[in-house]
Amino acid sequence: MKIGSLELGENPVFFAPLAGITHAPARLLAREAGCPLAWSEMVSAEGLVRRQASSLADLKRLPGEDPVAVQIFGADPAVMAEAARIVEESGAAVLDINVGCAVRKIVRQGAGVALMREPGRMRELLRAVRRAVRIPLTVKIRSGWEPGGGQALAIGRIAEECGADAVTLHPRTAVQKFTGRADWGLIASLKRSLAIPVIGNGDIRTPEDARRMFEETGCDAVMVGRRAVGDPHFFREVKEALGGRPIPREDPAERISRMGRYVELCVACHGEETAFRLLRTRLPWFTRNLPGAAALRRRLAACRSLAELRLLLGDVHSYIAWDPDSV
Numbered sequence: 001m002k003i004g005s006l007e008l009g010e011n012p013v014f015f016a017p018l019a020g021i022t023h024a025p026a027r028l029l030a031r032e033a034g035c036p037l038a039w040s041e042m043v044s045a046e047g048l049v050r051r052q053a054s055s056l057a058d059l060k061r062l063p064g065e066d067p068v069a070v071q072i073f074g075a076d077p078a079v080m081a082e083a084a085r086i087v088e089e090s091g092a093a094v095l096d097i098n099v100g101c102a103v104r105k106i107v108r109q110g111a112g113v114a115l116m117r118e119p120g121r122m123r124e125l126l127r128a129v130r131r132a133v134r135i136p137l138t139v140k141i142r143s144g145w146e147p148g149g150g151q152a153l154a155i156g157r158i159a160e161e162c163g164a165d166a167v168t169l170h171p172r173t174a175v176q177k178f179t180g181r182a183d184w185g186l187i188a189s190l191k192r193s194l195a196i197p198v199i200g201n202g203d204i205r206t207p208e209d210a211r212r213m214f215e216e217t218g219c220d221a222v223m224v225g226r227r228a229v230g231d232p233h234f235f236r237e238v239k240e241a242l243g244g245r246p247i248p249r250e251d252p253a254e255r256i257s258r259m260g261r262y263v264e265l266c267v268a269c270h271g272e273e274t275a276f277r278l279l280r281t282r283l284p285w286f287t288r289n290l291p292g293a294a295a296l297r298r299r300l301a302a303c304r305s306l307a308e309l310r311l312l313l314g315d316v317h318s319y320i321a322w323d324p325d326s327v
């Protein structure tokens with residue numbers, strides 16, 4: 001499967017854009033587990049154009065991470081085009097436009113899923129962005145505002161006409177946000193109506209779900225969000241399952257050493273102070289399904305410094321031998 005000129009292999013499984021989650025360290029862990037392309041968190045086009053430090057920091061990538069897809073959001077065609085240039089200059093492999101975010105703050109600006117109600121502006125915006133950059137351009141959409149999904153098919157066609165190289169569909173309406181179930185039938189309809197690749201997204205929770213999404217929708221790639229948070233090894237499991245091989249299980253020692261690596265990547269990316277603040281909320285995500293997870297989370301919460309975190313996670317053997325019931 002290719003997005004523009006970018007070759008991404010057979011049956012690719014991508015890491016979705018997740019605000020507050022898919023910073024460089026999380027993306028790199030996904031890449032190391034076999035994910036061929038990971039998305040950034042959504043980045044404000046206004047912020048980039050105004051050279052705001054927090055937005056520019058969102059463009060940071062770590063060595064070994066490439067290729068990365070950077071997603072921007074905004075409503076003004078000229079600002080989006082300028083932001084797209086900044087993203088291209090930063091070395092991103094793919095530029096993605098957010099046409100799916102249903103958070104009120106974003107919708108009120110006319111950005112995210114609000115663009116699905118304005119096909120004229122959507123067209124103008126995509127044309128401006130397409131003219132501004134040469135890297136592959138993708139668009140991530142929802143079902144739209146009404147049940148039925150007609151808007152998704154219409155916006156998908158506009159994206160294709162304006163030179164997008166792929167469209168990702170999360171088939172829930174703006175009103176649904178994350179409730180109900182993703183309507184995979186709409187992914188199949190979009191795939192039938194477009195010539196460019198379609199990336200299916202929504203509710204993949206097991207390797208079997210990923211296989212079914214490919215099979216039932218005919219999509220060219222799938223994208224996983226929530227299921228892979230704190231569990232990059234999921235990408236390895238899906239890859240092996242799609243290749244017809246036995247699913248490798250991650251043992252607790254591997255998970256703990258991955259947590260240790262996440263700590264060091266966070267420090268490399270954000271510096272010690274910010275890394276420690278981020279790790280306090282993000283490290284517990286990695287404890288899901290570990291034996292003694294609740295006790296480990298208590299131990300993590302009790303750490304008052306990076307040195308203490310490192311000591312705890314470095315002590316893998318004692319953790320494995322450690323009886324969680326005795327804590």
Ligand SMILES: Cc1cc2nc3c(=O)[nH]c(=O)nc-3n(C[C@H](O)[C@H](O)[C@H](O)COP(=O)(O)O)c2cc1C
Nearest residue numbers: 016017018019041042140170202203204224225226
């Ligand atoms: C915490 C969180 C943050 C998200 N941030 C973004 C974002 O920045 N850009 C975007 O296009 N979608 C965002 N999404 C939507 C996901 O990319 C994805 O479409 C959705 O979670 C469905 O996929 P899943 O069922 O595999 O999680 C976010 C979702 C969640 C739960």
